[in-house]
Amino acid sequence: MKKLVLIAIIGLISCSSFSQSNLFYKVGDTLYYSNNRVTLLKTNTFVIIKETNVARNSNSFKVEKFLMNTKTDLYVLDSKFTTNGLQKLISNGIYTSYHKNGEKSTQGPTVNGRIGDGVWTYWYENGEKRSEEKLSKETFFSDKKVSLTINFWDENGVQTVENGNGFAQYVSIGDGFVHKGGYKDGLKTSVWTAFDGEIKIYEETYKKGKILSGTSWNTKKESFNYKEVFTKAFYKREGNGNVRKFVSRKFKSNSYGTRGSVFVTFLVSKFGDVSDVNIVRGISPEYNSEVKSILSTMTGWTPAKKRGQIMESTYSLSLNFKD
Numbered sequence: 001m002k003k004l005v006l007i008a009i010i011g012l013i014s015c016s017s018f019s020q021s022n023l024f025y026k027v028g029d030t031l032y033y034s035n036n037r038v039t040l041l042k043t044n045t046f047v048i049i050k051e052t053n054v055a056r057n058s059n060s061f062k063v064e065k066f067l068m069n070t071k072t073d074l075y076v077l078d079s080k081f082t083t084n085g086l087q088k089l090i091s092n093g094i095y096t097s098y099h100k101n102g103e104k105s106t107q108g109p110t111v112n113g114r115i116g117d118g119v120w121t122y123w124y125e126n127g128e129k130r131s132e133e134k135l136s137k138e139t140f141f142s143d144k145k146v147s148l149t150i151n152f153w154d155e156n157g158v159q160t161v162e163n164g165n166g167f168a169q170y171v172s173i174g175d176g177f178v179h180k181g182g183y184k185d186g187l188k189t190s191v192w193t194a195f196d197g198e199i200k201i202y203e204e205t206y207k208k209g210k211i212l213s214g215t216s217w218n219t220k221k222e223s224f225n226y227k228e229v230f231t232k233a234f235y236k237r238e239g240n241g242n243v244r245k246f247v248s249r250k251f252k253s254n255s256y257g258t259r260g261s262v263f264v265t266f267l268v269s270k271f272g273d274v275s276d277v278n279i280v281r282g283i284s285p286e287y288n289s290e291v292k293s294i295l296s297t298m299t300g301w302t303p304a305k306k307r308g309q310i311m312e313s314t315y316s317l318s319l320n321f322k323d
Contacts, residue, residue: 025049025061031086035280038087044068046075047089059085060092069100076100081110089113099125119150128157130170136186146209148186177201184208202307204229216307224308233268233304233313243298243317250294258283262291262319270310272301283321291319 026049031038033045044067051062062082066075077098081091091110099105104127108120115135122130132151152161152168160166164186171178172194181192187209194201204214214226236242260283267276277295282288304313 025052025086027052033089036089037281044070045078047086049086050080054082057084061086063089065089077102084112099123101125103127124155126155128155129153130155131161131168146187149183150186152183181206214307216309218309226305226308228305229307231305233301233315235298235301240317244319246298247291247294247319250297251290258287259322260287260320262287262321263316264291264295264319265314265316266295267312268301268303268315269312270303272299272303274298274301287321 029049030046031049032041032043033039033047034041034043045065047063047065049061049063052058052060054060054062060082062080063086064080065078067078068074069076079095079097081095082093084090084092090113092112093110094107095110096107097105103125104123106120106122109116109118117135119132119134121132124130130153131149133147133149135145136148148164149161149168150164151159152166153159154169161168161183165184167180167182169178169180175194177194177196179192179194181188181204182190185208188206189208190206192204192206200217202214202216205212211227211229214229216224216226218224232238234242235246261281262279262283263281265278265280266274268274274295274297277292279288279292282291303310305311
């Protein structure tokens with residue numbers, strides 16, 4: 001019996017190894033994804049392979065990614081890009097995304113899944129070009145990069161920012177508010193505001209792209225002052241160190257000798273407690289269950305803030321186990 005089991009395991013490993021090779025995948029194949037990783041289950045995300053062996057790289061594939069539109073229950077084109085491997089989607093080269101109506105949304109260079117140097121172009125849903133932006137070093141002596149708005153057009157195609165200077169007004173897809181303010185040398189300058197109809201949402205003052213001060217208002221017309229647009233949630237103090245210490249102190253698994261990493265996401269509420277713990281990538285059922293149980297008991301978080309107002313936020317954490 002043990003011999004049969006061993007043969008079955010070897011067969012499974014061989015099949016798994018073969019599935020990683022370019023010989024297994026072909027143009028037209030469809031793969032489903034969960035949390036950016038391939039899965040055998042049908043999900044609301046899939047890619048279609050459009051080209052293999054890109055630039056003679058056997059592990060490089062041109063793909064089209066589709067997402068489920070929850071309003072219509074239909075899959076719509078989300079993006080087109082070249083990925084290094086298919087087990088995890090990592091964009092390299094030109095990345096193009098699309099609005100739900102099929103019009104192009106963004107296009108620009110990527111390197112190992114991150115925004116690369118060069119110009120990124122953005123379009124409105126009506127097909128008109130919105131802006132051209134690029135990453136640049138903050139100063140000659142610093143490698144930190146900032147995004148510069150080089151050119152900007154309104155929805156009618158009228159250019160209002162040229163060579164980094166001018167005024168911009170647009171409706172944000174994220175919040176639906178009308179945002180407006182000035183640019184100088186590609187960076188936000190002077191006063192920026194946002195309105196929901198005739199109701200002012202915030203007013204911020206910038207200098208060389210850095211916010212000096214801001215005030216926002218909620219639906220009760222209460223005001224909130226701030227000097228950072230967004231601050232992340234944290235446990236006792238900023239960073240992941242205290243969260244890892246909390247898990248380490250509480251962890252009592254009997255599975256000794258187990259090594260690996262657990263990648264987990266969860267929600268931190270406005271009241272500073274944790275919910276919706278999701279093991280994105282785990283080690284074993286026992287480890288995963290204990291990590292989930294420990295995090296679910298955490299309280300006393302300082303919640304995230306956006307424009308001075310407390311908000312619920314998603315927190316991501318990687319936990320490494322050596323033994």
